Amino acid sequence: MDRLLLQHGTVIDTEPVAVHTDTDVLIQNGRIAAVGPGLDAAGAEVLDATDRIVAPGFVDTHRHGWQSVLRATAMDLGLMEYMSLLNGQIAPTLQPADLAVAAELTGLECLDAGITTLQDYAHIVYSPAHADAVVGGLQASGVRATFGYAQPVFAAADQWRADDARRVRERLLPDDDALVTMVLAAMGPSFAAPEVVETEWKLAAELDVRLVTHVGATADVPNPIALLGERGLMREGTLYVHGNTLTDEDLRLISGSGGTLSITPAIEARMNIGAPTLGRTRRFGVTAGLGVDVVTSGPGDLFSVMRAALMSEDVSDGERVPVADVLALATLGGAAAMSMQDRVGSLRPGKQADIVLLRTDDVSTVGGHNPIGTVVSAHPGVVDAVLVAGRFVKRDGRLLHRRVGEVVTEAKKIAARLAG
Template identity: 55%
Template sequence: MGASRLLVSGIACLIDFDDAALSGPPASAVPTVRSGVDLLIEDGRIVEVGAGLPAGTAEVIDASDRVVLPGFVDTHRHLWLTALRALTTETDLGGYLESVAGRLGPRFTPDDLRASAYFGALECLDAGVTTVQDYAHAMRSPDHADAAVSALEASGIRAVFGYGFPVFSTARDLVDIRRVRERYFPADDGSLLTMALSPMGPSYSPIESVREDWKLARELALPIAVHVGAGPVAQRPIATLEREGLLTAGTVYVHANSLPDEELRLIASSGGSVAIAPAVEAQMGHGAPMIGRLRAAGIGYGLGVDVVTATAGDMFTLMRAALVTGYLGAGSRPSPADVLRAATLGGAEVLGLAGRIGSLRAGKRADLVLLRADAPNLLPLHHDPVGTVVSSAHPGNVDTVIVDGRVVKRDGALVAGSLPAAREALLAAAHRIAG
């Protein structure tokens, strides 16, 4: 929990989105932009947004030259791969799978995984990503699972831990999934960490395994996040799930670029959503951009970095990738507001967390990011604040980051975690794994 009272005062520009459209993605995102307001936080929760709020005993953060946004929500990232940054920037999906999943992934010890995931979480916080879905498909042993969860706990980030097994491995320790659920996530008590199951799924594993994984998820009341594409195992993975009675609301389908429209319609009718990684999908050749097709199908979507082996790990780069590639895909062109919503409230909806985070409404947990409005690359801001943030902002503009009411970055420097020690551990792991 954060400090008891915190007042973000005299905000130069507050950008937010309306929660009224939570039943589905809006035809076009309409942001709320205000200036001169304050935001009061008590015990980690936003209690009021308005002008002239009394500070009382609250710590005051002067935001008179700051842009205030909801914290960014990354709906799909493999944090354990932080140690392999930029290793596959010139590689397609096949090359990535061969080098990272096949050759280097098995070299990660639990200590390597913890160092990599922990540093990756700090990278998120430093760039204003306050929530991440950690698709941890590297659980080779119970020790690896413990290391992954402990990295998230130590970082102070809000996260959905997606328990998954390595690519190219047929071993699936379902007993350990139960152990992790019971030990670390016995109940959804509103803590920073929640759990999901991230199986290989029908696109990449036999139907017998799919049935077993989905049955376990239902038994443990875990949401599912799963990569999907047309093959190599099931050419129509969503129809396969429907046929098996496994198509359930709340499932997050990742990528989906190669799926035909009828598969997207099944996702929409089932209450599923899609996490897209536009930078990686373009770089690795997953298929055509998805935003226009998802909006046409009425599917909620969020943005994900995916892997920093191939692209930058910040939401600003990702929003620009979504905007530019979205111009080239089928369907209507996304606006800057559309992609900013996907990076905040839309991402929270995808992860089932919109009741807690994603917007700056009273009653929600206080996850927010403050950008320097007086930075040279953001001036003048007043013409189009949303367009300016999406087209021009970068991680260097992130001045302050708050998670659950606790300041984790202040005056441009991380105060969460131990960055020097984390840097040393990451470099040691990187050299050991890949030289």
Template identity: 50%
Template sequence: MSWRRAVESVLLRNGLVIDTEPEPVAHPGWDLLIEDGRIAAVGPHLSAPEGATVIDATDRIVLPGFVDTHRHVWQAVLRSIAVDVDLPEYFQLVRQQIGPRFRPEDVRVANLIGALECLDSGVTTVQDFAYARADRIKPDGFVPGFDLDYAEAALDGLRAAGVRAVFGYLLTPQYQAEVRRARELIRPGETLLRMAAASLGPSNQKLDAVEADWKLADELGLPIVTHVASGPVNERPIELLRDNGLLRQDTLYVHGNSLADDELAMIADSGGAVSITPAVEARLGHGGPLIGRLRAAGTTTGLGVDVVTTVGGDFFSVIRAGLLTSYLAPGPHLTPADLLRIATLDGARALGLGDEVGSLRVGKQADIVLLRADDVNLAGAHDPIGAVVSSAHPGNVDTVLVAGRAVKRNGVLLHHDLAAVRAQARAAAEYVTGGEAVTS
């Protein structure tokens, strides 16, 4: 059987199918048909088209791939280097001390192994907030500013992994020609990669700089993704956007723990969305849990890992962090079904991909995950949705499909010499850290 091509028909037979649209629901004994990389039919007792490959999905949970709405994928080679620090220390170590040492080749392998980590835990779509213009150190000294090679290297890593990605390229209005060239790095006809405009945003810039970013994003036809908080430059950043006609639908705000409730409502009213990273936000001190407040405001919400420098990169742990933190602050207490939908369909909608991924609706891309329901930690589960959210882990992920193409099968990532990738990642880690705090 070949799982490597998306052009064949594949019928998953007799799985425990969990869809998330309009709400998560489990269907024991259902089938799912994939044709040309898209979901063609879902339901019981489907007929197999002539020539279709039929896969026995008995003892498998079949669900849409997870959507990680915020991750700095390039930091995969800095795993666990900032576990016991606060946010200012993280910035000093990762952004100021280590970040400038990255070469394009380091970014490429970091994005490759980081994207493979996503796929390994069932994340089929990731929003990569990339520092493609990161300051760097060359043999002849420190070179600040824009460097197109970083963007190209980061995209090459994502492309090689086979993940679906929204690449958040950091806007630099003073380098408009280079930014416009970067817009063309995603090749015509590429369906797995899309670009977004990553801005320093209204919390960290004065109004004129924000307006320049928003104007450039509009000219390039790109959605915006930006970190947001109350300060340090503007204490009411969402109100600033609203009052200046900059509050727009296709904007993803990251974190926002310190925003006032009325600003969360402004985001909801605008049609924007918020990505929360509950594990990182708890560890680095972004503020109190946000998930319940967002639910109360009616704001579209997605989940993200953020940085593996500080927390684990598997998505199951992030889903559980979101569930648990919903009980620690005012606002509605969310259910496991709520979290599964946030991790899939709502995350897709937050990225503007709700019509393409995030559920098992017929016509959507076949981004699908199969979990082994007979593994000891899932066997005999009375509530399959609750089990996925409360008990599953990456070791249960048997198969991952992206646009109908298998990138993981029988619990093993495909298409890569993983030993070689790990060796390249270790070499990059050792280079950028000067050999400090890096283990094999």
């Protein structure tokens, strides 16, 4: 049906963050047409959203989706041990068929938890077939995603596959308005020689795609963002990941250049990557969103990540962060970090109807006095319905994807093989 009315819900919008009780959301042709009380239901399918919180879908700004079939393999490992095991030992053994399943599973896991937009940093592209498999899996899942084309972590610099990145851009992902689009996931200034960085940045400009890169201060590169500036490589819309060890000046440079930051607080804390960055991003005006990062070492939902952001900042020297600000990070902030704020992240009329409905009559949510706090305190089990571009991908607590059972079965086989 072209028209859908979500009626009588507790609506939380994020532009700005505000709660509206007994409010309707009208969806037409995949977009939000109107938000308000008593909207006209003529010609629309009506869903009674009483006892539901209606909010924008969550935005995960950083995840390595290929690791969904390696869940909890590195829970007790530090960063270097994790990289040695996952990127050094296991990644080279994965075949394109494995990656297709892992990507589809990642998309379904996201949708099941109310994450409607995902940035998949795919540093697993050993061949064109590997790239095709990840793209195909994301598309099959129904999630909105950016495919971050990346060379494997331990690949030599001369293995960068510029020609294949061009192929993916031209043949697979030429449409920036499609559900799955492309970004270039670069090694970046913290981990690659300056000439390699320049090659990556020039390729992104040639392909007309955004850049995403892990970043942090190292002994060899104490000021990676300043280094980009010195070489004229600061680009608006570049998404920097982590940045826990960056200097204040580098954070100022990100903000001033129109760059953005992905904060993955659960993994950053667990792997001891560095002090929390949320307070400093707020202080220096850096546009930021939240990310899951890796399910090998932590949870795959943004409810957990929102709470990790709150708690990690609470135990730091920074100022206390309101729950409304954390919800904004998981929605409109994440959309802005991915340069998608004009498409998703809020319930503003005209935007894509990427929406999550949460049960407030569950034993874990009933009695809630603060709807925003209820969302941040919730868990994937109360996600009742999810829409992407106005289409239900989850309804009545159940994913509607026709291959859920097959994907789970295939993923179990892959996980068992890798465990052996």
